[in-house]
Amino acid sequence: MNQEYWEARYQSADMPWEKGAASPGLVDFLAAHPELPRGTICVPGCGTGHDVREFAKAGFETFGFDIAPGGIRLAREKTRAAGLTATFQPADFLRDQPPQKFDWLFEHTLFCAIQPDERDEYARAVLRWLKPGGNFLAVNYFDCGPDGPPWPTTRVEQLERFSPHFDLLADWTPRSYPNREGRERMFWWRRKAV
Numbered sequence: 001m002n003q004e005y006w007e008a009r010y011q012s013a014d015m016p017w018e019k020g021a022a023s024p025g026l027v028d029f030l031a032a033h034p035e036l037p038r039g040t041i042c043v044p045g046c047g048t049g050h051d052v053r054e055f056a057k058a059g060f061e062t063f064g065f066d067i068a069p070g071g072i073r074l075a076r077e078k079t080r081a082a083g084l085t086a087t088f089q090p091a092d093f094l095r096d097q098p099p100q101k102f103d104w105l106f107e108h109t110l111f112c113a114i115q116p117d118e119r120d121e122y123a124r125a126v127l128r129w130l131k132p133g134g135n136f137l138a139v140n141y142f143d144c145g146p147d148g149p150p151w152p153t154t155r156v157e158q159l160e161r162f163s164p165h166f167d168l169l170a171d172w173t174p175r176s177y178p179n180r181e182g183r184e185r186m187f188w189w190r191r192k193a194v
């Protein structure tokens with residue numbers, strides 16, 4: 001799906017993924033881990049920025065990126081209205097060079113939104129945007145589709161794609177939005193320090 005496709009979804013307000021709140025799994029993760037070192041966090045495919053603002057509230061230096069300018073505009077407006085600070089920039093996560101490398105990268109409904117044949121590119125992009133030793137936290141959609149987006153993934157696929165470059169610290173079934181209960185899984189990876 002290209003930039004025109006996603007921008008048209010924002011222009012026509014056709015955004016069923018927009019739940020008006022951060023991922024419940026992320027909210028719980030941040031509440032459970034106040035001890036984690038804060039640093040820079042990149043949220044690719046950030047949409048209107050709920051997850052970015054959740055990291056900002058928790059004290060991270062936050063950056064949201066999205067291929068759709070309409071999403072970035074809404075994210076900036078909502079963040080200003082909330083009195084929070086975050087940087088939002090239009091970017092194609094799969095193809096662009098990052099403006100910097102990040103300590104953390106948070107995935108939430110981008111992996112399932114890209115074409116399944118772009119998943120190799122996605123894995124390469126995570127390595128391009130995240131520092132060695134950095135944390136990769138993901139909320140993956142297991143039970144969706146088949147006529148995406150969204151397209152589902154499995155635990156086996158996640159382990160195959162990311163284990164070569166990451167140590168898996170934990171994975172679990174998170175609390176989810178009401179219509180996704182039991183259909184998501186979170187993965188907390190640490191990138192191997194080369």
Ligand SMILES: C[S@@+](CC[C@H](N)C(=O)[O-])C[C@H]1O[C@@H](n2cnc3c(N)ncnc32)[C@H](O)[C@@H]1O
Nearest residue numbers: 006017045046047066067068092093108109113
């Ligand atoms: C299903 S929406 C999820 C938005 C947000 N993560 C959320 O959960 O509310 C997928 C988002 O990814 C963005 N997107 C799709 N392909 C992208 C790419 N290659 N680079 C950056 N963003 C992309 C879309 O514009 C859209 O905002």
